[in-house]
Amino acid sequence: MYKALSLTVANWLSTLGSVGHFLSDVARSLRDVRIWTGLTVEQMRRIGVDSVPIALFISAFTGIVLSMQASYTLTGAVPLYFVGTAVGKGLLLELGPVLTGLVLAGRVGANIAAELGTMKVTEQVDALETLAYDPHSYLVVPRVIAASVMFPIVVAMASALGIVTGWLTAVNMLELSTFEFFKGIKMFYQDKDIWYGLVKSISFGFVIALVGCGMGLSVRGGAEGVGRATTKAVVYGSAMILVLDAVWAVTVL
């Protein structure tokens, strides 16, 4: 029992150690600007542009649901134009970034972990090193930067579409006029609504890519290892988004 406990603690410490090691390697490889700049553009396309359809799909439906639910919750209690407030704030502050983040933790995080994991088990990562490339600057940095840059853009598009579908729902189903809907949106609007959501998205992109890369590069033992790393990337990536979200809420809101 005691032995098992100390083993667990030792495992935790060694995991913590390798995470720290990984982070410092990544930070150090930022120096190789010439290597990662070109690759980052390609990753921005793969991580960002290719994620747009799924993000829009999700937010379109979120906008509809938010609108209906707000009207249901608010009926009788407060003026109906608060539906606009609920849709706007709900999407910008929370649902836009978090739902997009969770979906992309699946899509982008899994993709990165599987790709780097496969490269690892087929010795392509070793090959990179022997060709005098640091895998951190060649593989990790471009993905992390691309995700950090593209996530807020994808989230902004998603939130915007969600507001549009929320508005269309309000106008067509709730007997709310366009004027009233946007009055509701504007009424409690602060600039913080925008930048809070975007900063949050940057942090989500950063974490998802970093976790995906870390899991991919630490794969051992063939296809099975790649599968395990992919699952872990999704699970840990999603968990970290929820934790980060709470941290942002407590510290900034």
Next chain:
Amino acid sequence: MISFKDVKKRFDSNVVLDGFSLDVHDGETMVILGYSGTGKSVALKHIVGLLEPDSGQVEVDEQIVHMLDRDGLTQLRSNVGYVFQSSALFDSMTVTENLKLGLKRQRLSDAEIRDRVAASLALVDMEGTEDRFPAELSGGMRKRVGIARAIALHPRYILYDEPTTGLDPVTSAVINQLMIRTREKLGVTGIVVTHDLESAYMVGDRIAMLYHGRIRQVGPVEEIRRTHDPVVRQFLDGRPEAAAEADSGMFRAFR
């Protein structure tokens, strides 16, 4: 010169190298023989700093590999071509891009890079595959491209990890010829890790046998072929009791 000095390496409780010492002289081709899973690849990876020894050291041109800083290691790696067992071609890149990648790290003009790529592909008889992706090539062709990628760097040393394993006899012979040709044309020092005896006799100047984490015997090819050392003899003759012995060695390592 590449020299292993009393290298010890273990992964958790799995002791892989246990007092491994070996000198590889400039200009020679050293063959390292050994059963599967005895640590041949692990030994090679120490030369380019992909792995670090727990104790002891590997020296390349009198430099201690694990003491080198980042730039020193980059410098060393540009002198060593590494041909991986699985070829390890980048599957998102064409053959040409695979060869160019390492060259871009050296101070070469675009024209020089193009010439090197063409010359290296010619040396391995792979002209015409420039724009193909690794997935479109056979195992033997991938091996050849892997060799071309290594020699394109004009390295002083070239490390082959099981270059003929998993290939049919004819393709193996082609790869053997290629290793000999590479050495004649470029004068590189080579280390060939293998358990293919025919290949070992053909390309090697000296043969070293890795057994239980250290070198059991090393000597010129003819001397090794006539050896009376029972362990080496068993391996060369391929007698089944040797396999049993090797297995027990492996299980011991895991216990």
